[in-house]
């Protein structure tokens with residue numbers, strides 16, 4: 001099953017688009033009964049969604065359910081796409097993903113220095129032959145965004161596409177080999193994206209360290225949900241103020257209740273010095 | 277290379293000459309179209325802290341509420357006090373700033389229809405029927421930090437020059453005074469510079485220019501005859517605060533001409549609890565927020581005894597340098613903490 005080291009969920013429409021990654025990272029198929037084919041390795045989990053928005057949304061939702069208790073996750077939608085102007089083989093990051101049917105757009109901020117172009121991407125319901133908008137075309141990204149946003153944050157949700165057709169060379173039936181070659185040629189770029197996103201999640205999760213004492217204390221007395229939240233906040237403040245020595249500051253005595261324990265802890269923190 | 281990660285441009289203002297100029301000045305970064313700025317700025321699932329690393333600039337058109345009544349207790353004016361926000365968010369990163377708790381996004385929004393702001397400001401001035409009135413800019417941002425791109429000062433100087441009874445406060449932590457210095461001083465345009473002790477700046481006011489640079493900028497403006505105001509807001513409590521603020525006052529007032537100062541104010545750290553909670557969530561590792569604050573009527577602040585001690589200590593100290601009539605305490609129920 002999923003492990004706490006899981007950090008990045010990758011949604012890919014077809015097995016051919018996924019194959020180069022599966023091979024490169026020596027990913028293994030996730031055992032058990034699942035409605036989608038899933039591969040994992042270390043921090044990465046990859047799902048084959050199938051074509052189109054409904055499939056993409058369902059697969060994203062399924063991965064989301066699998067990873068809900070793992071903390072913040074990064075997301076990447078990866079695959080081939082058409083583009084009005086960019087050359088075939090070129091990779092790009094979507095900076096605006098627009099759903100053609102609803103007009104709704106998603107804008108992933110550019111906080112990482114990715115060394116390749118970014119572009120608009122329109123998610124369409126039917127294969128695009130006219131290339132009317134200047135930008136890329138795919139059939140999954142907007143649905144993927146809509147769902148991934150329910151559990152992650154926009155900065156960690158990205159969409160990287162490799163151009164398979166453009167106005168000069170419109171869509172035609174693609175062989176498995178062509179698709180694999182397109183992705184393979186950009187493996188370095190993809191590896192770079194994965195590395196950046198994984199380290200981003202690592203940083204993010206460091207902030208969210210749950211306190212070691214929390215578990216022990218909540219075993220000692222009965223805490224209501226509100227008291228648990230208070231406890232969590234106080235412990236967090238305590239560890240910021242006292243660092244590692246905080247655990248030695250916490251005094252337990254047998255005549256305490258959850259309420260008096262919280263009051264005491266609050267007092268201890270209130271007496272701490274105001275340091276910048 | 278531009279300081280923005282990307283430009284987001286509302287379709288409706290793409291052809292504005294002001295927008296075209298900014299696009300030109302920011303070459304090399306993606307220019308991304310959007311229908312309404314809220315699509316980019318207001319989405320819930322965004323993280324201010326992550327975005328703050330490299331925000332984009334959104335160019336948008338504002339449609340309503342150009343000028344608002346200033347909250348009671350804000351600023352130095354009378355009941356005819358107003359504020360306007362042509363810019364949301366700011367390039368600096370002060371950890372106590374309420375903007376982090378108010379907005380989901382750290383992108384900057386520049387409302388480019390200055391003409392509409394101007395019309396509303398004119399109307400408001402007229403509604404005051406010749407009485408003095410006060411306009412604060414930089415409530416949701418820093419008034420001067422983006423001058424290079426916004427040319428906000430260049431646009432609004434002549435507007436206020438026409439109305440000597442209307443005072444404009446430019447609130448800033450920047451040293452971007454070039455566009456002011458290019459012009460002759462206008463007595464009803466006050467540049468209000470915020471200062472904190474160096475220890476506070478070092479720990480909490482990230483990316484702002486050095487104290488020396490900012491004092492230098494204030495001096496230059498003063499020498500040219502521009503009115504300068506000084507803001508010590510929010511006062512930040514810490515173990516060495518007495519010495520640190522004393523040292524700051526000593527330095528600032530020895531370098532500036534006290535007789536020429538428009539006003540000097542101090543204010544306490546206050547913030548709506550909802551913003552405070554949002555900020556703590558973003559910065560659970562921040563020492564500033566780990567200490568013991570109190571919350572009353574939805575406003576988070578220092579405990580009362582600390583507030584009282586700090587304000588009286590700092591007032592006593594500051595009044596050694598300045599006459600009482602130019603001093604006021606900013607008593608906003610909900611301090612803007614900036």
Ligand code: SF4
Pocket residue numbers: 365366367368369370372373374375416417418449613614
């Ligand atoms: S306090 Fe002022 S200068 Fe600092 S980040 Fe906020 S708006 Fe900018």
